Amino acid sequence: MSLNQQLRDNLRQMLAVLQNERHALAALDLDAILGCAQDKRELCGRIDTTGPFSQDFELDEECRGLLDAAKRINEVNRQVRNLLAANVSARLEVLAGSPALYRPAAASYARVGINT
Numbered sequence: 001m002s003l004n005q006q007l008r009d010n011l012r013q014m015l016a017v018l019q020n021e022r023h024a025l026a027a028l029d030l031d032a033i034l035g036c037a038q039d040k041r042e043l044c045g046r047i048d049t050t051g052p053f054s055q056d057f058e059l060d061e062e063c064r065g066l067l068d069a070a071k072r073i074n075e076v077n078r079q080v081r082n083l084l085a086a087n088v089s090a091r092l093e094v095l096a097g098s099p100a101l102y103r104p105a106a107a108s109y110a111r112v113g114i115n116t
Helices: 003-027 031-051 063-098 107-109
Strands: none
Touching: 003 063, 063 107
């Protein structure tokens, strides 16, 4: 099997894992999210041996398309993870009663020096 064929197979598997990760994020399934992270790590190792770090590497159009698709899906998944983390942080702040760093000050400053 040629290096490009191996790379194509690995990139197709990466696309499947990224799709699974998207579904796991939507379902908030922590076990599936962690499983996808492990699968991505393993696939990255395999891609390193068949991709640009191997000798006589040449990226064909199909591999380039698969790679671009994987980059786009990974970026979307990253944004979803960041939104989920921000949402959790906001909820934890509300539960803990701690103010947000950039929350506007209350209107109480307008009463300073006024006797009522």
